[in-house]
């Protein structure tokens with residue numbers, strides 16, 4: 001698989017703040033790549049450098065084999081971007097938003113009309129084509145933003161939190177569309193705070209914090225490596241349990257009111273815990289990307 | 304190097320088009336001001352003022368006071384239209400609507416967006432001037448066909464005021480602070496550019512200040528076109544406005560770029 005994004009030793013400083021601190025990664029053609037991290041980790045800053053919006057303080061970015069600092073115009077013509085902020089034109093209609101945006105890519109008016117109609121159908125917005133953006137719901141705005149990002153038939157789609165603030169219905173609808181696009185061979189870079197979304201969509205992902213990469217791998221690999229297949233969540237753990245875990249050196253996170261136990265599937269420890277320590281509040285579940293994320297980036301609030 | 308020539312192409316027309324489409328959505332509202340403003344001034348000065356001051360000496364000729372201020376009204380409208388477009392309107396697009404951020408994810412360059420904003424503001428100024436010209440012409444305050452030259456002149460003057468407006472947009476921290484350049488720059492120009500009285504009525508020390516105002520030169524050129532009269536050398540006024548435009552286009556490019564590139 002040829003790499004369509006190559007990032008080497010990328011840094012971005014804003015005065016005293018180092019938002020991105022020497023990260024390197026690659027994204028292969030057709031890959032769905034996730035960029036995860038807590039608030040302020042540097043995801044948006046990284047993504048903005050990827051599509052040539054911000055110049056890096058240091059490092060090299062190559063997209064489609066071209067240097068973004070030199071060939072930005074040619075690169076931008078081949079990528080679609082869905083920014084974290086809503087940048088739609090509130091004064092214009094849904095359809096005008098798409099057609100004018102197509103103009104920025106020098107797509108002829110006729111072709112733009114055809115593509116707009118097609119995309120509005122795909123994102124279930126066809127019946128709102130003449131509505132003003134100001135009158136749309138949050139879910140429709142996100143879908144329209146996605147439609148707009150696809151107007152130039154990009155080979156690479158860059159999505160900065162495309163589902164933040166959406167209700168479960170809208171989120172599932174967006175996931176469904178993104179899966180269709182992925183199946184059609186589009187390469188995607190995604191940031192999200194929904195671990196379920198990342199697990200479902202991403203082939204591979206990195207977790208960043210304080211501008212540095214913590215881990216890199218597929219969602220399954222990372223879950224297996226850092227959490228294990230199953231987790232026991234115990235409410236109101238007592239001292240006896242804590243002593244037992246300490247004595248047997250069992251991997252766990254003690255949150256005070258709650259205790260998370262990471263155990264290999266069906267081994268004697270989980271049986272022992274179930275029999276001896278599960279008085280009332282005990283949940284047995286599979287390990288998830290959310291466990292990985294919280295274990296690696298900590299549970300304290302950011303910002 | 305301040306500007307890389309590769310960053311400026313005809314693509315800026317697409318951004319200009321975007322502003323035109325938005326403008327067309329509310330074109331009726333946009334046309335009311337230039338239509339009614341001259342009528343209001345003609346009513347006020349032609350009727351209300353008539354007993355106090357009926358004629359005025361300008362460039363050696365005796366003309367009615369209303370004929371004196373009519374071309375200045377068009378020049379002032381050019382200033383207001385262009386300046387308000389690249390200050391308040393551009394600021395809203397830049398800061399609140401994040402329109403430019405969206406555009407920067409496409410093959411457009413920052414330079415093209417900036418140029419388009421200035422050219423658009425001049426277009427809007429020329430549109431307003433055209434309507435005012437029609438109204439003033441109907442009352443006999445414009446010499447035809449020479450008066451048609453007001454339209455390209457309005458565009459030319461619009462570039463100067465649009466550029467200086469966008470320069471302020473590049474440096475102003477919040478939208479409320481546009482009050483400052485308006486109070487210190489626009490209002491004094493509106494009053495002291497030979498708009499309502501000839502600059503020769505000002506005390507001697509103040510006259511060179513008025514000559515530094517771009518609006519003064521635009522008013523002079525407007526009177527030349529509408530009345531066929533002039534008290535300064537028209538070529539110098541054209542050169543002054545051109546120089547003013549070039550300087551502020553460069554400043555707008557530098558400061559808007561600084562503000563938009565994060």
Ligand SMILES: Nc1ncnc2c1ncn2[C@@H]1O[C@H](COP(=O)(O)OP(=O)(O)OP(=O)(O)O)[C@@H](O)[C@H]1O
Nearest residue numbers: 014017019037038039040041042043044045046565
């Ligand atoms: N234009 C800027 N000027 C100064 N500091 C900035 C700027 N943009 C981002 N930062 C800082 O850089 C850091 C990383 O911000 P960034 O927006 O990349 O985080 P993020 O991972 O996208 O967070 P979130 O999940 O909240 O969107 C933060 O500390 C932020 O305050």
Ligand SMILES: [Mg+2]
Nearest residue numbers: 043044045084
């Ligand atoms: Mg972000």
